[in-house]
Amino acid sequence: MHISKSRFYTILFVIVLFLQLYLPSFKANLFIQVGMVALYFLIEKITITESFLIKTIPVLLLLLLGFAGTLIHKYEVYNIIKDIFHFLKPVLGLLVGYLFYKKINNFSYFIKTIILCGFASAVLHFIILMATADLFSGSVERIREFGKDNFLELFAVFFLLYYKKFYQETLFSSVLKRKAILIVLLVSNILYFSRTMIVVAIILFLSIEGHTILTKKAIRFLAVFTLLIMLFYVFLFSVKIERDKPGMQAFLYKIKIAPAEIFKTKIDRENHKDLWDHWRGYEVKRAFALMKDNPSSFVFGTGYGSLVNLKFYAPLTGEKNGIKYISELHNGYMYVFYKTGALGIIILLIFFTMLYRTVYFNQKDKKFVTLFISAIGLIYLFTTLTITGIYNGRDVIIFILGAFLYFERKTNFQKEISE
Known part of the structure; x- marks a missing residue:
């Protein structure tokens, strides 16, 4: 055929x-x-x-x-x-x-x-x-x-x-x-x-x-x-939205914390709620701290093969004991x-x-x-x-x-x- x-x-x-x-x-x-x-x-003529x-x-x-x-x-x-x-x-x-x-x-x-x-x-x-x-x-x-x-x-x-x-x-x-x-x-x-x-x-x-x-x-x-987005966030912060409630409350809570989730780096690692709500910020904090040890990395990076030390074993991949070193960041x-x-x-x-x-x-x-x-x-x-x-x-x-x-x-x- x-x-x-x-x-x-x-x-x-x-x-x-x-x-x-x-x-x-x-x-x-x-x-x-x-x-x-x-x-x-192998089978086609290459023209780009x-x-x-x-x-x-x-x-x-x-x-x-x-x-x-x-x-x-x-x-x-x-x-x-x-x-x-x-x-x-x-x-x-x-x-x-x-x-x-x-x-x-x-x-x-x-x-x-x-x-x-x-x-x-x-x-x-x-x-x-x-x-x-x-x-x-x-x-x-x-x-x-x-x-x-x-x-x-x-x-x-x-x-x-x-x-x-x-x-x-x-x-x-x-x-x-x-x-x-x-x-x-x-x-x-x-x-x-x-x-x-x-x-x-x-x-x-x-x-x-x-x-x-x-x-x-x-x-x-x-x-x-x-302006409408800002007003929406003013509304979100003016009402009580609980983290663990079912339905749309949980979704609205995630929208509410979205900016802080990315940018907040002052995180209490022992407070699991604070850590997981701001995990992206924690990853950034650990990566930046490691780059300070190698000033050249600010120009060329740490390169392929480098890992970020989380300083604890995080349950990220389903492994029984979690992982302490990660390669990728959110x-x-x-x-x-x-x-x-x-x-x-x-x-x-x-x-x-x-x-x-x-x-x-x-x-x-x-x-x-x-x-x-x-x-x-x-x-x-x-x-x-x-x-x-x-x-x-x-x-x-x-x-x-x-x-x-x-x-x-x-x-x-x-x-x-x-x-």
Whole structure:
């Protein structure tokens, strides 16, 4: 049976997305992605645009910069290789999205694939919830236990909502089918009860509506929006919200402590409530303390293989006695700073800025693409602070970005969409 290249690479792309979400082994996912990219290099002629190379230079530089600290210090080989794999991950993600859709070469097909994958993921989410959680228990924690977040589903919602607005054509012939997919996606997204997903949804909405392009109108809108957020937090701190209460109280409590969870570093390690409510801040505190012992690390980082000493055995991985040394941090900025120093932070911010600035390029036929690339830059600017951004082991946005970077520079773009 003959399979077209378009279908072949679509199948591979879908496999990568679902494994990234549902296969818990980071190493297995990485080896599969390396294998798929290697297979592409073996059977296809490699041509990469200058624009794509420019956009990926920062993540390549970060990958190389991590070796600087490793050359200065001595670490275990296993930990060095593990860190290299983590910094290699975004490079592979960009290549998979870019190279595969270079062969598929159909933008509307790409958008529809993401929507259908998001829908399938939402259905699976419902099945998992019905099998493992009591939806009527009122416990947000029980509902979230098997689904922390899912950006594939979130992007699928926005693709479904905005594609017709930009291209005046529908992806699904049946209005009923479109509405059914949309409802399933919306309900599933809500049931993740994810603070990060809420912020990412806001960023996507503001970006696609043009409010992140710095004009006087956008600045006024963002000022009002910021004021509303501040008033919301004033409300949260003015009412009593208990930590261990079931239902929405627990979720609102997590929203309430979100800023302190990231930035507070004065933490009583013996007070478990204080420690776990501000765990991200504690990780940052320990990493920064260790960097002070090696002044050169502020410039080049501590390098691949370096670990953060938590000073106690924390129950983080399910191991009986817990772990005392960790390699990864929730705060991606501190993670990059710890491994690659100030140079790494500068390079990372350049990468995000390059993505964000895409929105200012006047490409009427590709406005949908440039708006989403710009939004992804802003999304990573935020998620790097909370869930390690591009270095998150479950991140699927990087694959979507890789495909967008191909279509950003594709010629005869509008004609292809309408075919």
